[in-house]
Every structure is written in structure tokens, then in C-alpha cells.
Amino acid sequence: MSAVHSTSAVGQRGWLLPLWIGAGVYLFQFVGGNDLLQDSDIFWQIEVGRWIIDHHAVPYSDIYSFTKPGAPWISSSWLSQLLYAASDAQAGWAGVVALSALAIAATFALFAQFLQRYVEPALATLLVMAAYVLSIHHLLARPHILAMPVMVAWFAGLISAADARRAPSLWLLPLLALWANLHGGFGLGLVLLGGVALEAVWSATPARRVALGLRWMLFGFGAVAACCCTPYGYETLLASRRILDLGQVLAILSEWAPADFSRFGAFEASVLGLLGFALYRGLTLSPPRILLVLGLLHMALSHVRSIEAFALLVPLIVARPWSAQLGGAPQAVAVPSRRGLALAAVGALTLFAASLVAAPYLRFALVADQVPKAAVAVLQQRGAERVFNAYEFGGYLVAAGVKPFIDGRAELYGEKFVVAHHRAVAMRDPDLLPRLLDDYRIDATLLAPSSPAVKLLDRLPEWQRVYSDAVAVVHARR
Known part of the structure; x- marks a missing residue:
């Protein structure tokens, strides 16, 4: 000074x-680099960047989700x-x-x-x-x-x-x-x-x-x-x-x-x-x-x-x-x-x-509660293709090669779709979640343990809990 x-x-x-x-x-x-890694959106951001590098072009349509395939984006x-x-x-x-x-x-x-x-x-x-x-x-x-x-x-x-x-x-x-x-x-x-x-x-x-x-x-x-x-x-x-x-x-x-x-x-x-x-x-x-x-x-x-x-x-x-x-x-x-x-x-x-030389000694990692690694491994072992996921898990699913129901690209999905997903997960409308699961032919769900929708899925006879940990809960259709 x-x-x-x-x-x-x-x-x-x-x-x-x-x-x-x-x-x-x-x-x-x-x-304090882990403080920068508190948002799982970076997963799909990196995947889009990889696609651009591999194809020497920029995307004009959705190539990641199963709910909006080919939609303009x-x-x-x-x-x-x-x-x-x-x-x-x-x-x-x-x-x-x-x-x-x-x-x-x-x-x-x-x-x-x-x-x-x-x-x-x-x-x-x-x-x-x-x-x-x-x-x-x-x-x-x-x-x-x-x-x-x-x-x-x-x-x-x-x-x-x-x-x-x-x-x-x-x-x-x-x-x-x-x-x-x-x-x-x-x-x-x-x-x-x-x-x-x-x-x-x-x-x-x-x-x-x-x-x-x-x-x-x-x-x-x-x-x-x-x-x-x-x-x-x-x-x-x-x-x-x-x-x-x-x-x-x-x-x-x-x-x-x-x-x-x-x-x-x-x-x-x-x-x-x-x-x-x-x-x-x-x-x-x-x-x-x-x-x-x-x-x-x-x-x-x-x-x-x-x-x-x-x-x-x-x-x-x-x-x-x-x-x-x-x-x-x-x-x-x-x-x-x-x-x-x-x-x-x-x-x-x-x-x-x-800083790059010192990086191996600092062990950077994304925030754990947005990385459902073990739960996604279970989904992949079961061959689940249409997964109804929590909003915060969408980025990791894209990086893992699993097509998400929704991810951080809200402008792609639109107001009506995102609001309906939020209301279903938060149980604002108890009939909405079963309807979405049937309309989109969902074969598995990936939600946070604290999600109100998890309790409903535990009670629905056509669904069974197949995996749970501190990060995510997986339900599969019987």
C-alpha cells in the first residue's frame, strides 16, 4: 500500500x-476452488463445449434430453x-x-x-x-x-x-x-x-x-x-x-x-x-x-x-x-x-x-449433493433410458451419458414444462407426478432424499425404491 x-x-x-x-x-x-464448484450446471456446459470442439460447429437443436429431442436450441x-x-x-x-x-x-x-x-x-x-x-x-x-x-x-x-x-x-x-x-x-x-x-x-x-x-x-x-x-x-x-x-x-x-x-x-x-x-x-x-x-x-x-x-x-x-x-x-x-x-x-x-502445478495437491471436486454418482451407476446397470430427474441432477446426467428429463437449460424446456416439473417434485399437485410419469413413459426416477415426491413414490404400488443414499434416491417401475 x-x-x-x-x-x-x-x-x-x-x-x-x-x-x-x-x-x-x-x-x-x-x-478455495471448491467454492467455485457449487453448481452442477457446469457439467452440461462442459459437454456442450466438447460437442463444439468435436464437431467444429455450434448446436442449433437439443441433443441431450429425451423430452425435447431435436427442439430448436x-x-x-x-x-x-x-x-x-x-x-x-x-x-x-x-x-x-x-x-x-x-x-x-x-x-x-x-x-x-x-x-x-x-x-x-x-x-x-x-x-x-x-x-x-x-x-x-x-x-x-x-x-x-x-x-x-x-x-x-x-x-x-x-x-x-x-x-x-x-x-x-x-x-x-x-x-x-x-x-x-x-x-x-x-x-x-x-x-x-x-x-x-x-x-x-x-x-x-x-x-x-x-x-x-x-x-x-x-x-x-x-x-x-x-x-x-x-x-x-x-x-x-x-x-x-x-x-x-x-x-x-x-x-x-x-x-x-x-x-x-x-x-x-x-x-x-x-x-x-x-x-x-x-x-x-x-x-x-x-x-x-x-x-x-x-x-x-x-x-x-x-x-x-x-x-x-x-x-x-x-x-x-x-x-x-x-x-x-x-x-x-x-x-x-x-x-x-x-x-x-x-x-x-x-x-x-x-x-x-x-497454480496449475499446485493443483494436484488441492483435490478439487464438485459439491457432493449435486453429484449422484452411485445412483446413476445403478440406473445404468438397470438399463434405464427414460429417467425423471431432479432439476439439479440434470447436468450430471448429461455428463454421464444419460438423457435427462430436464436440466439447466430452462429456455429450451419453456415456462410451462419447468413449472409443471417443479410442482410435481414439490407435490404442489399430488396427481401431477403420476400423470407425468405415465405420459412420458418413465421407467425410473432420480430425486433428492428430501424431495416430497420421494414419499409419494414410496407409497405408489407400481413403483419400488431400488437405491438410496445421502445424495439421491432411485425408484424403478415394477
């Missing part, structure tokens, strides 16, 4: 703080899936963990790089820690993690252009195209673009507003075109929209659930702290920036998966007003020299290589 504390040091060694933060985050995430995260599959092929779960940890480290390094322009290094570090704590619940080895550094870089480029009263650099367009290939959340980038463009025009002098507005509008057209620079073209935009049209499904899946304030937590503390600080110190924002903050807050309140966007983007929105109104002039942060960038790159690659 002492090496980067003074303003002169920040100008000369502006790359040191982001480098140390990135290295610290990477080590913390890699050593495109992967809006095809590039992330390919990268995860390649990492898994090279180093197993250690490769998956290392790739995810590298993306998370890059995210917070970029976050720190932007913040240190406007606040002291100590405060920038505290803000990084706060954003990390708010995001940690959604730091999982999944495609959205690989898109996080792109999101931060995209928004930092936009808000920097607005602060300078100019149009954004055209070099941001390839960045958005990369986001569109990594994850379906790129639509947020377009929404943010509209809000920042409004801020740029609002803050410009009256004489420049029309010209500047036209330049931002042209950039917006380029951004939409960049989002279509994927193997699927404009269908990528439609696929991203379908996820948001799932209706009741968003209330069923935990990551789409609204924020829970029944217990005091970090998110509530951050919202109250931001409000209290603004009231106490008189921090004011322009109307477009207020809309951006309120929009991100609404997203975070509506879906817990959006809390990390709130944590990472709101500080970028308020950084310049904070500095101008409360902290004096912005810091003089020099552009990193080629030597500085080279040293940072060498350090990052050395850390990455060292």
Missing part, C-alpha cells in the same frame, strides 16, 4: 494496485463452454477452477484500475473488498464469470467517455462482441449504453448536444451490430430475450429469486450505507446517473444474480462525482508503460502456471 499511496507514485506505478489486487483475488479463489454462451471444455480437457477440475479464478481476478483488477483514478488507493481497496463480498454468492464456475471482466471493461469505457464529454472509442465494439459470445447477459451492455449516452448528452454544453448525441447514436447502432457478431447472428439477441420471458420459472430458480431482507446481510448494509452517505455528505448525481443507479438497484432487488452488477457498476457511476464533490480533483493515473504491462503479464502468467 505504501508503494502506491502518494499521488506521484500512483502516476508512475498505476499498474501496481490492480496487479496486487488481481493476484490476491486469484490466489484466494484458486485455493442455441447456446448463447458457446465460447465460454468451449473454454471450459478445453480447460477441463487439459487439467480437469483444476483447469476449470483456474480459468474461473483468472476471470474473477481480472474483473476486480479492472475495477481497481478505474477506481484509483478518483479515490485514494486505500479507499479503492476497501471498495474492491466490499464489491467482492457482495458478489461472492454468485462467483461460480459458469459462463457469466468469464463475461464479468468484459462487463466491467465495457462500462468503464462508456462512463469514461461520458465523463470526458466525447463519444466512446470504437475499440469497445469488439469488447461487446466478445461479451455476446461469452454469455447471454450482454443485453445489459446495451441497456447500460443507453443510460450512459443520456448522461453524456445531458452533461454536454448545449452547443455540442446534438452532434454528440448523433455520435452516441451511431455507436449504439454499431453496438447492436456487434452483438450479432456470433455464429448465430441476430438470433443471439432473440435467445437472450427468451430467458427473460420465462415468467414463473424466474421465481422458481434460486438465482433469479428476489433479494431476501429477512436477515441483515451485506447487500442491505451496502444499500443503507450508500443512502446514508449520500444524505450525510450531500452527494448529488445528474438525473441520468440517478437512473443508472436506480436501475441497477432494481435489478439487484429483483434477482439476487444481479447483485454483483450492482456492486461492480454503481461505484463506477459515482466515482467521478464523489471525487469532484467530496475528494478534490481526480488522481493523475498514468497509462501503464509497456514495461509495466509486460511485468504484469509475466506475473499473471507465472501465477497461473504455478
